[in-house]
Structure formats: C-alpha cells, structure tokens
Amino acid sequence: MRLNLVEAGDGPPVILLHGLFGSAQNWGAVQRHLAARHRVLALDLRNHGASGRSSAMDYPTMAADVAETMRAMGAAPTAVIGHSMGGKVAMALALAEPALVARLVVVDIAPIAYPPALRPYVEAMQAIPLRSGLTRRDADAALAAAVPEPGIRAFLVQNLRMQDDPPRWRLGLDELAAAMPVLEGFPDLPGRYEGPTLVINGERSSYIRPDSHPRFGALFPAARFATVPGVGHWVHAESPSSFLALIGPFLD
Structure with a gap:
C-alpha cells in the first residue's frame, strides 16, 4: 500500500512513523525543525489518517507499505524514526530491508510483546454514536470511563x-x-540490522525496561540508548527540544 504523507524540506531524507491512533500530523513541530536540513516525509500508516484501510495489519505488511512509499518517492536509503507502534514498524523495516534504512531511531517501544492495555480505548471509540450534532466535548465524555487521562482522550478525539x-x-x-x-x-x-540505531525512552515511561535491552542487542547490535528526562511515552510531543537535541546530532 502506498501511504499518504506530509513532506517538507530538502536534503538527506528522513521518514517519520507515528504511533497507534496517530497520524503524520503528530510530528508537526519535529518535522518543521528537521526540514531545515532534511527532506522529511511524515507518513500515515495503514488504517490511520488519509491512508488506505485494510484488514491486514501485521508489522511485516506495514513495513512493506513504508518501503513501497519510500521507493515511490525516491527516498531510499533514508533515516527512519518511529514512535511506539511506528517504532515497531521501523524495526521490522530495518530487519526486512536493511539496505533501505541508513539510520534507525526507535522512540519509547521495544521489540517485545505488551499487555492488552489499549483494547478498551478502541472499544470505547467504537461505541461512540457518530450522530449529527456530536461535539468533541460529547466524544470526550463518552471516552472518560475507559480513558481516564484527559490528555490521551484529547489525542484520541482529534481523530x-x-x-x-x-x-x-x-x-x-x-x-x-x-x-x-x-x-x-x-x-x-x-536477520539483524547492523546500522546505526538510537533507542530513546521517556524517563517516566515504562515501555522500555532494562530487561528489554538484550533483545535490542540481539537484533540491533549497534544500538545505543538515551533517556529524555521528565517525560512519559509521548517523548517528542512532551519535550520536542530535548528530543531534537538527541536526534539532530545522530542524523547529521
């Protein structure tokens, strides 16, 4: 599947991959900053944003979408930055087609299985009656029982x-x-991805634990780790300046 994207800037290419329930627009501030020195393509992964819908949604398939889009846009090899679900897609791409990935940045996710904590979010979103006159406040209220955090509800409702x-x-x-x-x-x-790899986690996030480091090492032997202080899972949104201070030198 060729994916919808938002493109900005000129220079060495960079691909940005959002997390679950996200879209290319989530990278706005980061993309604008990187576009001063890079050609930055922020993608909508399948079943997100303006990209196509499909019942097939495993990581190799989503990685193939990204590879197809990169080739169609003449943006390969490229640096690939993925957050959360997008980080898993980025890792799957690097393992499947390492020649396409010049550098890899994985943001607050590990190549492991996680508990089913987000399934209630999807169920609550499906349960909202999409009627004429529905407001964002109505949708927010309908999600409150399943999604107690106001910031996460706002993130979901923006869809x-x-x-x-x-x-x-x-x-x-x-x-x-x-x-x-x-x-x-x-x-x-x-296989393994031998290229330069930067793994970034938020200090207040539990998505990347020390016991997942050996798994990174087995698949990405060049991986090094960095922590953004004072932030949770949405590292690049909570502290764009700290995030960019890490990835800028790595990309250059």
Missing part, C-alpha cells in the same frame, strides 16, 4: 472529522480492533 456531518473517524477502527493482538506483539523476524 474525529468534525467537519463531516455526522462526524467520522480518521481511523479504521474495526480494522484496528481486530489487529490489536498482533499490534501488541512483535514478530520473530530473521
């Missing part, structure tokens, strides 16, 4: 196209719901 009547989601929610068991895991892929 509603309020200009449509009735509003509709920018997500393939049915496809995502069916794919959650696969998205929570990480496939046993052959």
Whole structure:
C-alpha cells in the first residue's frame, strides 16, 4: 500500500512513523525543525489518517507499505524514526530491508510483546454514536470511563472529522480492533540490522525496561540508548527540544 504523507524540506531524507491512533500530523513541530536540513516525509500508516484501510495489519505488511512509499518517492536509503507502534514498524523495516534504512531511531517501544492495555480505548471509540450534532466535548465524555487521562482522550478525539456531518473517524477502527493482538506483539523476524540505531525512552515511561535491552542487542547490535528526562511515552510531543537535541546530532 502506498501511504499518504506530509513532506517538507530538502536534503538527506528522513521518514517519520507515528504511533497507534496517530497520524503524520503528530510530528508537526519535529518535522518543521528537521526540514531545515532534511527532506522529511511524515507518513500515515495503514488504517490511520488519509491512508488506505485494510484488514491486514501485521508489522511485516506495514513495513512493506513504508518501503513501497519510500521507493515511490525516491527516498531510499533514508533515516527512519518511529514512535511506539511506528517504532515497531521501523524495526521490522530495518530487519526486512536493511539496505533501505541508513539510520534507525526507535522512540519509547521495544521489540517485545505488551499487555492488552489499549483494547478498551478502541472499544470505547467504537461505541461512540457518530450522530449529527456530536461535539468533541460529547466524544470526550463518552471516552472518560475507559480513558481516564484527559490528555490521551484529547489525542484520541482529534481523530474525529468534525467537519463531516455526522462526524467520522480518521481511523479504521474495526480494522484496528481486530489487529490489536498482533499490534501488541512483535514478530520473530530473521536477520539483524547492523546500522546505526538510537533507542530513546521517556524517563517516566515504562515501555522500555532494562530487561528489554538484550533483545535490542540481539537484533540491533549497534544500538545505543538515551533517556529524555521528565517525560512519559509521548517523548517528542512532551519535550520536542530535548528530543531534537538527541536526534539532530545522530542524523547529521
């Protein structure tokens, strides 16, 4: 699948891959900064944003989408930066087609399986009646029981196209719901990626634990690790300046 993207800047190419329930727009501030020195392509992964919908949503398939889009845009080899689910896609791409990935940045995710903590989010979003007159406040209230954190609710609700009547989601929610068991895991892929790899975690996040470092080392032997202080899982959104201070020198 060729993916929808937002492009900015000129120079060595950089691909940005968002996390679950996200879109290319999540990278706005980071993309604008990097575009001063790089050609930056922020992608909507399948079943997200303006990219196509499909019941197939495993990591090798999503990595193949990114590879197809890179080739179509003449952006290979390239640095690839992926956050959360997008980080797993980036790792799958580097393992499957290492020649396409000049440098790899994995943001607050590990190549391991995670518990099914986000399934209630999808179910709550599916349960919102998309009626004429629905407001963002209504949608936020409908999510409150399943998603107690206001910031996460706001992140989810931004996927509603309020200009449509009735509003509709920018997500393939049915496809995502069916794919959650696969998205929570990480496939046993052959090979290793020997290229430069930077793994970034948020100090207040538990997504990358010390016991996952050996798994990184087995698959990405050149991996080095960095922590952004005072932030949680959404590292690049919570502290763009600290995030950019790490990845700028790595990309250059």
